[in-house]
Amino acid sequence: MKDSTDLGTNRTGFGAPRGEKRMAENSWVPAEAPVSGTLALAKLRAAYAEQSGPLGSVPTSTANRGRKPSLFIDKLGERLAFERSGARLYEGLIGKYESEASPRGPVDLEILHRFHEDELRHFQLAWESLEKLGADPTAVTPSADLVGVKTQGFIQAMSDPRTTFAQGLDVILGVELADNDGWRLLVDLARGMNQDDMADSFSLALREEESHLEHARRWLRELYRKEFLS
Amino acid sequence: MALDIMNEKGTPLDKQEFDWRDLVRVPISKLDDDASTRNRIILMNGVEADMIRFQQVMGRCQRELRTQLARVRRVEHFQQVLVNWLLPPDLSPLETTIGYEQTAIEVTAHAALREPDSYMAQVYRFGLLEDFDHLYRFSALLDRLEGKDANTLLQGCTEVRPGRPTAEQHRAPEDDIRDHYDRATAEPLTKIHALLITAAETQVRNYYLNIGPMFADPAARMLYAEIATIEDQHATQFGCLEDPSETPLEKWLLSQCMEVYAYYSCMQQEKNRRVKEIWQRFTDYELGQLHFVMNLFRVFEKRDPAEVLPATLPDPVDFDGHREFIRETLGKETDLRARGASFIRKEAEGPAFPSLRYRGRVNAAGSPSTLVAVGYAWTPGTELREAYEAPVAAL
Numbered sequence: 168m169k170d171s172t173d174l175g176t177n178r179t180g181f182g183a184p185r186g187e188k189r190m191a192e193n194s195w196v197p198a199e200a201p202v203s204g205t206l207a208l209a210k211l212r213a214a215y216a217e218q219s220g221p222l223g224s225v226p227t228s229t230a231n232r233g234r235k236p237s238l239f240i241d242k243l244g245e246r247l248a249f250e251r252s253g254a255r256l257y258e259g260l261i262g263k264y265e266s267e268a269s270p271r272g273p274v275d276l277e278i279l280h281r282f283h284e285d286e287l288r289h290f291q292l293a294w295e296s297l298e299k300l301g302a303d304p305t306a307v308t309p310s311a312d313l314v315g316v317k318t319q320g321f322i323q324a325m326s327d328p329r330t331t332f333a334q335g336l337d338v339i340l341g342v343e344l345a346d347n348d349g350w351r352l353l354v355d356l357a358r359g360m361n362q363d364d365m366a367d368s369f370s371l372a373l374r375e376e377e378s379h380l381e382h383a384r385r386w387l388r389e390l391y392r393k394e395f396l397s
Numbered sequence: 398m399a400l401d402i403m404n405e406k407g408t409p410l411d412k413q414e415f416d417w418r419d420l421v422r423v424p425i426s427k428l429d430d431d432a433s434t435r436n437r438i439i440l441m442n443g444v445e446a447d448m449i450r451f452q453q454v455m456g457r458c459q460r461e462l463r464t465q466l467a468r469v470r471r472v473e474h475f476q477q478v479l480v481n482w483l484l485p486p487d488l489s490p491l492e493t494t495i496g497y498e499q500t501a502i503e504v505t506a507h508a509a510l511r512e513p514d515s516y517m518a519q520v521y522r523f524g525l526l527e528d529f530d531h532l533y534r535f536s537a538l539l540d541r542l543e544g545k546d547a548n549t550l551l552q553g554c555t556e557v558r559p560g561r562p563t564a565e566q567h568r569a570p571e572d573d574i575r576d577h578y579d580r581a582t583a584e585p586l587t588k589i590h591a592l593l594i595t596a597a598e599t600q601v602r603n604y605y606l607n608i609g610p611m612f613a614d615p616a617a618r619m620l621y622a623e624i625a626t627i628e629d630q631h632a633t634q635f636g637c638l639e640d641p642s643e644t645p646l647e648k649w650l651l652s653q654c655m656e657v658y659a660y661y662s663c664m665q666q667e668k669n670r671r672v673k674e675i676w677q678r679f680t681d682y683e684l685g686q687l688h689f690v691m692n693l694f695r696v697f698e699k700r701d702p703a704e705v706l707p708a709t710l711p712d713p714v715d716f717d718g719h720r721e722f723i724r725e726t727l728g729k730e731t732d733l734r735a736r737g738a739s740f741i742r743k744e745a746e747g748p749a750f751p752s753l754r755y756r757g758r759v760n761a762a763g764s765p766s767t768l769v770a771v772g773y774a775w776t777p778g779t780e781l782r783e784a785y786e787a788p789v790a791a792l
Contacts, residue, residue: 215423218423219423220423220426222426222427222428222487223426223427223428223429224428224429248544248545251544251545251779251781252543252544252545253544254544254781254784255541255542255543255544255781287781287784290781294778294782304778305546305548305549305777305778306549307427307428307549308428309428312427312428312487313487315487315489315492315543315545316486316487316489318543319489319543322542322543322613322614323612323613324613326542326612326613326614326615326617327613327614328613328615
């Protein structure tokens with residue numbers, strides 16, 4: 168069974184074999200620069216930020232209630248994308264559980280399946296909410312696009328066959344932290360848009376996400392405590 | 398208005414200059430720009446990459462032209478950087494892959510439709526159905542690994558369904574060799590198509606070889622290994638179409654002409670004003686390079702470029718609108734296979750045929766492309782739309 172914290176020949180540190188002696192020979196010091204490297208980079212980046220437009224636009228919809236419907240649509244699109252990726256990530260975690268390649272601690276497979284179904288149902292909720300607002304749920308909003316960028320790391324970590332079940336659960340912890348705040352924001356936005364029924368449905372989703380987060384935290388603590396003490 | 402390449406001199410080579418801010422522009426928008434803008438960027442990156450590769454190899458064999466090749470190649474390199482860097486960083490490698498396959502499909506479909514030589518047109522149709530299947534497999538992976546819908550990139554222009562199954566595209570090397578055109582009798586468009594499609598396919602292979610190992614998912618790694626191998630077959634297949642008896646300088650001249658044609662096509666159809674200016678600028682640069690190489694042709698081969706080049710360019714490349722043609726080709730030619738330079742029906746592949754033996758060998762441990770797409774049918778919003786069947790609480 169795989170263990171992610173076994174001792175071995177990790178070569179990355181300065182103190183690793185061959186590291187210190189050869190790097191210590193690097194005695195070159197740059198001449199003083201008129202600006203610090205960090206500041207120079209920041210200035211360049213600021214110049215590009217000034218020239219660059221946004222990632223893209225929110226598709227037009229028939230939603231016209233409330234202050235800025237496009238923000239609400241954007242965030243609903245974000246939630247939809249996140250739940251969809253979340254469902255795939257739960258599939259990855261269930262796969263790690265079923266492979267039995269690493270310790271799974273107190274985690275209950277049935278609960279994992281239930282959480283996976285919750286993610287699917289939340290995806291469906293975001294989808295139908297967008298339809299109700301006259302928006303196209305197949306479109307990628309700017310925040311949904313950014314979800315794609317941010318979750319690349321989660322997907323890589325989860326799909327790596329070398330990562331353990333605990334490491335996969337750690338990925339889910341990150342996902343659930345973002346998910347919780349995402350639904351919390353949507354509850355507020357829905358109320359601001361006078362979409363009270365939607366806000367109630369989102370509150371239900373939030374409660375389910377809070378349960379996911381609480382479970383992920385507790386499971387990880389128990390997994391690591393067990394490993395630490397063993 | 399047709400471009401008169403013999404008289405339009407473009408920008409002189411020594412005026413084709415860049416600086417780093419010029420090279421690194423604000424990229425296009427993944428969400429708001431037309432898919433064909435992205436696909437034109439992908440195509441022209443491939444065209445430049447192939448030009449540079451060709452010019453490097455030529456320089457190893459043509460001592461007297463090394464400096465001239467290096468001068469032109471330096472500009473081609475900068476052009477490639479500027480163009481390729483227009484792709485936005487929020488495109489994941491797998492999303493970029495969808496763009497690569499769409500580009501290959503649409504440009505190859507265009508070539509197949511417009512190609513005057515019926516054998517060449519068949520070669521393009523043969524490759525088209527294979528790239529079409531790759532799009533289906535990668536779309537399945539995008540859905541199942543990243544939870545994304547390929548149509549957000551395809552923008553409804555290219556369908557997602559199986560073509561000739563990738564698992565059946567594996568061929569022994571001798572069955573990727575095709576007949577070439579005759580340099581003395583082939584129409585200029587035939588030569589341009591051969592260069593264009595070879596460039597497009599070679600870059601797809603190179604791209605997959607670069608990004609394949611960056612995926613953590615073993616299914617993704619295997620799929621890229623498999624499809625990169627087919628793209629290598631395609632690069633061989635299309636590369637065979639050029640007449641080997643053309644001199645290197647003749648090939649260089651034709652390649653420069655193809656580049657003018659490609660950039661001019663891009664410029665004529667581009668809707669993004671900022672990108673259109675780049676296509677215009679580089680059409681002028683390629684005209685300048687073309688005339689530079691024309692002079693070399695006159696000096697070193699004592700030949701008139703007009704005997705090789707068309708007086709005017711063909712109709713520009715269409716980057717979409719081939720749906721009906723692709724459906725028709727799918728209906729008639731999915732079951733074609735290759736034997737030597739010919740195409741045969743699937744039923745005619747005998748057990749002793751090298752490709753059948755080869756296919757059995759590479760697929761011995763299973764087919765990644767089959768595995769990744771088991772039961773996959775493209776659905777708007779991903780197949781997760783179908784996965785959850787319980788009703789949502791009333792809003």
